[in-house]
Structures are given as C-alpha cells and as structure tokens.
Amino acid sequence: MKSKDELITSPRAQGQRAGLDLEQILEAARSFRPEDLSLSALALKLKVDRKALSYYVKDRKSLFQLLAIEAFNGHFSGLGVAEAVDWQSALKAYAETFVSGIISLGAFAEHIWFGDPLTMISLDPVEALFAKLKEAGFSDEDSVRLVTMLSTVCLGHARDILTYRNNKSQSRPIALRGALDKLAATQYENLHRIIELGVNTYSVEQLDFEMEIILNSASRLLAAK
Template identity: 25%
Template sequence: MTSTTDSASPRRGRGRPRRIDQQMIVEAARGIPVGELTMRAVAERLGVNRKALNYHVSDRDGLLDLLAAYSLADGMSAIELSLSRDWRDLLRDFASQTRTVVASLGDLAEYSRVDAKLDAAALKPAEAVLRSLLRAGFSTRTAGLALANIAELAFSAGRNDIDRADASTHKTTASIRQILKSTREPGFPAMEAVLLADNGLLGEEQFQFDLRVAILGLEQILANEA
C-alpha cells in the first residue's frame, strides 16, 4: 500500500542542476585570471555542468563580454560629478574618471562597450554630462555628439594607459620607430623629430591635449549656436 504522505510530498529530482544567474557567473569569473578564464573553469567554481552556463553565455567571448560589462558598470556607477561645476570642468572630470575606469579593466578593456548588460546606474555620469551641456545652451543634438566624442576620447586614453603599462612606450609609438628604423625610404625628418622629443605621445600630455582641443571646439560651436 502506498503511503499518502509519500505520494503527496514533492521530491527534488535526482541530478537537478543548481540554479545560477548572471551575477553568480560574474562573481565566479572574477576569481579567475583572464588568461585562464574558460566556460569550464567558471562552471567548476560554481559546481555546475558547463551546459548550465549556456542559458546566460554561449562561449568564452560571451563570458568575457559579460564580465567586462559588469566591471565597466561597477566603475561607471562609482563616478561622481557635480552639476554645480562649469560644463568644461564637468567634462574634464567625466573624461578623467572614465579613463581611470577603463584603465582599471586591464585585459577586459578590449571587451568593454556600452550595451544592454549595463545597469542603469552606469548611465548617471552621462546623464550629468548631458544636463550640464544642455543647461549651458548646447542643442540636444550637439550635446549628444559631444558626450560621444568625450567618451570615445576617454575610452581610448584608458586603453592606451593599459598598453603603456605593459611596455616602456606605447605600441603605436614603438611600431612607428621600428618602421623608421628598418625602412630605406628617406624623408621622415618631422616624424623622427617628434619621436626623438618623446613628448608624451599617447600619454598624459596627449590626453590633456585631446581634451583641450575638444573643449575649445565645443566653445566655438556653442558660440555659433547662441
């Protein structure tokens, strides 16, 4: 005779996989060096079958994209900007802090991009930039273009910082020097003079120069839109 209690009690199926979510995957992935990061490594840390990850990420590139998105979101969410500052100063603050965030991503920086994986809190600095520009008198379209321009500048500078940290000079600079050293073509005195001067190409001086040019350009645009 079958027990009523036995027949009524739900039982967990044998071998039912552990439930995981994106946050759990990211936390597990953060404990693994990027060079060693694989779907199998994350699955083992979580104590699940590798296939359990496929609902959230399909392969290693997807895993890296997810980890980069969460890391970028954490960094951008921590940026603090004051709307009481002049729009120029606020742009400088945004660019500088965004550059630092991107540089802190290290090997994940090449996978970082703005996409749907970002938490809305990561967009608050961009919202502050747009509000500041609109309040200064820029049109909505120009404010959007300016934000994209400054963000691209900051992301590029952050990635350059990573490259410079891995070598005595930036990869592009080193490549140009190698080209000039090996070529038999004459006629590059200006290029050689710039490289010889070692004037901070793609470093801090380059970042400040790019930012200054962008802001000067925006000042001119604002004057034309007024």
C-alpha cells in the same frame, strides 16, 4: 558591441533547473584570473554542467564582456558629474573617471567596447552630463555627438595607457622608428624630426591636450548658436 541583455542567450531549461542566476555566475567568474577563466572551469566551480551556463553566457568572449561592463560601471557610477560647477568641469570629470574606469579593468579592458557609448555604461553620470550640457545651451544633437566623441577619445587613451604599462614602452614611436631606420636618412624629414622629439602620447598630458581641444571646440560651437 552587443548590449548586456543581448550577451545573454535565449532561455534554456538547463540553466533554470540548475538554479543559477547571472550574479552567481559573475561572482564565481570574478574569483578567477583572466587567463584561467573558461566556461568549463566556471561550470566546475559552480558544480553544474557547462550547458547550464548557456542560459546566461554564449561563450568565453561574452562572459568577459559582461565582467568588463560590470566592473567598469561599478567604477563609473561614482562619478561626480552632477556636482560639477559648469559644463566644462562636468566634461573633465566624465573624462577622468571614464579613463580611470577603463584602466582599472586591467586585462579585461580589451573586452569592452561601446558600440553606442550612451547605452552600455551607467546611466546616472550620463544623465547628469546631458543635463549640464542642456543647461549650458547645447542642442540635444550636439550633446549626443559631443559625448560620443568624448567617450571614444577616452576609451582610446585608456587603452594606450594600458598598452604602455603592459609593454613598458611606447609602441607607436618604436614602430615608426623601425620603419624609418630601413630608409635613407634624407627621406621623410618631418617624421625623423617628430620621432626625435620624443613626445609621450601615453601620459596624462595627452589626455589634457585632447580635453583642451574638445573644450575649445565645444565652446566655439556653443558661442555660434
């Protein structure tokens, strides 16, 4: 995913002459429902030619990405990682607020992806997290890999929750059951057993499980140093 600066296109005189700035554009864009937001509608609201917007946003997708990043950072910046008593608590606080931040985006969540999780989000909580990891004795390389893995896990889990809320169902078990129903009952006995178990992987318990795995693995890594 491109950085926020890269989402802004090269300078055009139209945008400058219109007296627009990025905050004006985003403020106007926030007044729309996602399904109603387009560059044409936005230009109409701002009373400028659509070409004037191209100084800041290339297309609808880049506009949605900017809105998603801004909204996420507004939520994520309040993270209390620095106040965590140890590195384990810091990782948990980071994960919980990361997930809730993505969920808070609602329909905009699908437009956010961190090509590099360390450069697209608010820097203060990330800085605080790296400080906790360094203090605990993790190498910088291990810290980078750990935070990147954690961010990826959190993003995937948050999107799972949003999918579940939107569809009112667990999509993976439904798809698996549909595939198994077309086959003989004697085939894939392990998958049949698993699907009947009915484990909900779209819940907070799933995130707790993932965090336990990450924390235990990180603890063993640290102990081996």
